[in-house]
Amino acid sequence: MGIFGKKKPPAEARAPQPRGPSTPTAALSIIGSGMTVHGDLDANGVVKIEGTVDGSVRAAAQVLVAKGGSVRGDVDTTEAVVGGTVSGAIHARDRVEIQSGASVHGDITTRRILVAEGGTLNGMIRMDEAAVQDDERAGEARGQARPHDADPAGAQRSSAPVVHIAVPPRNPTQPS
Secondary structure, three states: OOOOOOOOOOHHHOOOOOOOOOOOOOOEEEEOOOOEEEOOEEEOOEEEEOOEEEOOEEEEEEEEEOOOOEEOOOEEEEEEEEOOEEEOOEEEEEEEEEOOOOEEEOOEEEEEEEEOOOOEEEEOEEOOHHHHHHHHHHHHHHOOOOOOOOOOOOOOOOOOOOEEEEOOOOOOOOOO
């Protein structure tokens, strides 16, 4: 008998309750350490790269490049977290995180970015809303991840500054 005198139906008779959003959970695809993929990847969920991908990576939700992992191609996703190496452009509709010890050699287009101390970035960063929307439209028109040399604004950035960020790790023995 329940707390208020009503009897609960047996567990098998109760309808399962949805958890979280009504859309299905995004799948996780893993490129394991020691594995090399030659070609482009396209996933609806999350892609975690512990090995090497020689090609573009597109994931609807997130691309995680683990420490020791590498991508030699462009990344197109909602959120990118880089702990290894990316040699190519990153287009992330929401956020890019470059962790300590990670390196990115290519342009980044995103709304938000975090470069941790010890992370390296060599490329141009575009963060304004118009740039993100331009890249989204260009990607939709091509139906694929955007190539790192494509410029939706029409190659007018030849005189644009290039950002080189290298934040060395902090030595704990030295005062700040």
